[in-house]
Amino acid sequence: MSVQERKQRERAERERLIVATARELAEKQGWDAVTTRRLAERIEYSQPVLYSHFRGKREIIGAVALDGATEMAEAVRAATSAADGPRARVSALARAYLDFAERNPAVYEALFDLDGGLAFAREDTPAPLKDAFAALLETLGEVAGDGVEPGLFTEVFWAALHGLATLTRAQRLLPELAERRVELLVDRLAVV
Incomplete structure (x- = not known):
């Protein structure tokens, strides 16, 4: 391995460490606790090293x-691949999405509520965001119904899931009705 390859590997490892540390801190204490100073202290590198990877928070x-x-x-994808039949896949998709939002509140907030400088629904949308939408479209496209554009249906279903995730996180919905809400969403929107 050349010196340049080793330096590139070390740089990538530092970057992963910064991101993992920011995520861990945000999940435990919220995004307000994530500062460049605190991250630099936690990863045991100087702030200039952190800024050599990222321009800021x-x-x-x-x-x-x-x-x-x-x-x-x-x-x-894991949830939908284990389900049998279109309705079961849509139901599994909804549960997996809502479970992800509940288990990873800071990540979900980074994805949808905070300004991370990411473009959505545009040509320059980063590949991971396009792939996340594609994961939804793969299942939801098959239940869009006659004459309904699969992409549009996926956007509407996703918006409903996002609303449920956001309102649940804000404790605006009764927890005991969570399962019934998913079933209602699937029954009313997914044509199977």
């Missing part, structure tokens, strides 16, 4: 969001 949030999008896509 906004880019770190974006990196956490991209990792989260990849994880969410994997969770949705």
Whole structure:
């Protein structure tokens, strides 16, 4: 291994450490606790080293969001691949999405509520975000119904899931009705 390859590997490892540390700190204490000074202390590098990887907190949030999008896509695909039949896949997708949002509140917030400098629904949308949408579309496209564009249906279903995740996180919905809400969403929107 050349010196340059080793330096590139070390740089990538430092970057992963920064992102993982930011995520861990945000999950435990919220995004307000994530500062470049605190991150530099936690990873035991100087702030200039941190800034050599990211221009600031906004880019770190974006990196956490991209990792989260990849994880969410994997969770949705794993859940839907284990389900039998279109309705069961849609139901599994909804549960996997809502479970991901509940288990990873800071990541979910980085994805959808904070400004990580990421473009959504555009040509320059980063690949992990496109793949997360594709993971939803793979299942939801098959239940969009006649004459309904699969992408549009996926956006509407996703918006409903996001609303449920956001309102649940804000404790605006009765927890004991969570399962019934998923069933109602699937029954009313998914044409199977």
